[in-house]
Amino acid sequence: xxxxxxxxxxxxxxxxxxxxxxxxxxxxxxxxxxxxxxxxxxxxxxxxxxxxxxxxxxxxxxxxxxxxxxxxxxxxxxxxxxxxxxxxxxxxxxxxxxxxxxxxxxxxx
Amino acid sequence: xxxxxxxxxxxxxxxxxxxxxxxxxxxxxxxxxxxxxxxxxxxxxxxxxxxxxxxxxxxxxxxxxxxxxxxxxxxxxxxxxxxxxxxxxxxxxxxxxxxxxxxxxxxxxxxxxxxxxx
Numbered sequence: 001x002x003x004x005x006x007x008x009x010x011x012x013x014x015x016x017x018x019x020x021x022x023x024x025x026x027x028x029x030x031x032x033x034x035x036x037x038x039x040x041x042x043x044x045x046x047x048x049x050x051x052x053x054x055x056x057x058x059x060x061x062x063x064x065x066x067x068x069x070x071x072x073x074x075x076x077x078x079x080x081x082x083x084x085x086x087x088x089x090x091x092x093x094x095x096x097x098x099x100x101x102x103x104x105x106x107x108x109x
Numbered sequence: 110x111x112x113x114x115x116x117x118x119x120x121x122x123x124x125x126x127x128x129x130x131x132x133x134x135x136x137x138x139x140x141x142x143x144x145x146x147x148x149x150x151x152x153x154x155x156x157x158x159x160x161x162x163x164x165x166x167x168x169x170x171x172x173x174x175x176x177x178x179x180x181x182x183x184x185x186x187x188x189x190x191x192x193x194x195x196x197x198x199x200x201x202x203x204x205x206x207x208x209x210x211x212x213x214x215x216x217x218x219x220x221x222x223x224x225x226x227x
Contacts, residue, residue: 004151032214043113043199044152044218089152095140095159095203095214096167099152 002027006100021075023090031094038087080107113219121225128187132200140203141183145196190226198222
């Protein structure tokens with residue numbers, strides 16, 4: 001059974017700092033990996049999706065990497081802003097996703 | 110207008126009542142999903158449907174049923190609600206057809222329904 005772990009569970013940083021969120025998974029036979037953002041009381045917003053054949057994806061200040069062999073992905077956020085404060089979730093699989101519990105990020109002004 | 114909508118957004122009900130949560134999408138996607146989110150347990154898949162005639166159980170389907178009324182509509186029912194079904198419920202959609210460029214199987218989520226069973 002696939003298990004997804006996200007470390008740290010919570011992170012607080014000052015505005016402007018570059019940061020990395022980690023995601024690990026136990027079964028490397030995945031089709032893709034998706035990073036989401038969830039604001040309190042809101043739904044999930046898709047940030048980036050990496051297909052299993054890809055190594056990374058970039059969108060603005062966000063960069064996600066995937067290393068299938070080691071079962072790891074990282075989400076890099078450059079020049080963090082208070083508006084980046086949210087819970088970040090990674091999910092692996094394909095049409096059926098297995099989610100981690102998320103990293104709660106707080107960016108302080 | 111939101112691409113994936115869920116009704117109701119909040120619902121409080123009593124043990125033993127029948128509840129239906131509805132999901133509609135305007136993205137034209139063929140695949141739809143129902144998840145529940147619980148603190149400390151993350152999101153877990155309840156049911157999924159790859160098209161109107163294809164419905165599959167997910168990780169935690171006991172106590173739930175679904176109906177795919179049309180490509181754009183997927184509803185989740187709790188036949189007899191119990192307190193441990195109190196959770197945040199999400200509907201999601203994805204497209205099985207790969208675009209010429211870009212990614213596919215990306216899932217898009219609705220805003221969620223907060224269900225409380227007393």
